[in-house]
Amino acid sequence: MNLMQVDWRKPYMKTEQNQNEKIVKKGGANLQKGVETVGGFLYLTNQRLIFEAHAINIQGGNTLIDLSDVASTEKCWTKFLNVIPIMPNSLAVYTKSGEEYRFVLFGRGAWQLKINESLQ
Numbered sequence: 001m002n003l004m005q006v007d008w009r010k011p012y013m014k015t016e017q018n019q020n021e022k023i024v025k026k027g028g029a030n031l032q033k034g035v036e037t038v039g040g041f042l043y044l045t046n047q048r049l050i051f052e053a054h055a056i057n058i059q060g061g062n063t064l065i066d067l068s069d070v071a072s073t074e075k076c077w078t079k080f081l082n083v084i085p086i087m088p089n090s091l092a093v094y095t096k097s098g099e100e101y102r103f104v105l106f107g108r109g110a111w112q113l114k115i116n117e118s119l120q
Contacts, residue, residue: 013043014052015062021047025114030104031063032090035081042103044114049093051103063101070119071096073112078104091115 013023022045029042031051040053049070051063076092077085079102091108093101093115105111 013041013050015043015050015064017045018047021045024118025111027105027107027111032079032102032104037078037104042105042111044111044118046118049101049115051101065093065095065101067115067118069095069097070115073115075108075112076102078102 013026017023023043024046025044027042028039029051030037030039031042031053032038038053040051043050043052047067049063049065049067053061053063071094074092074094075088076090078087078090080086089106089108090102090104091111093103095101103111
C-alpha cells in the first residue's frame with residue numbers, strides 16, 4: 001500500500017482480502033458483543049462480512065463471517081446492555097450454525113438488501 005495515496009479521512013480495510021475478493025459496501029457500524037456495543041467498520045465483500053473494531057474498544061479484533069455461512073438477515077432493535085430495546089436501527093445476521101451477530105448501522109435496509117443480494 002502506498003501511504004502517500006491513502007485517504008486517511010476514509011476507513012480502509014486492514015483485513016487481508018482473499019483472491020478475487022472485492023468490497024461491495026462499507027461503513028461505520030457497532031457490533032453488539034454481550035453488554036458492550038463495539039464500535040468499528042463493517043465491510044461487505046463478495047465473499048464475507050468483515051467487522052473491524054476500533055482500537056479503543058475493550059473488546060477488539062475482527063469478526064469474519066463467510067457469506068456461505070449466512071442463513072438470513074433481519075431488521076431488529078438495538079438493545080441497551082443487550083436487554084432493553086432502545087432503537088430500531090440494527091440488523092441481525094444469522095449463520096447456519098445458529099450464531100447471531102447484531103450490527104447497529106445507518107441505513108440498515110440498504111445493508112440488508114446488499115447482503116441478501118450477495119447471498120444469491
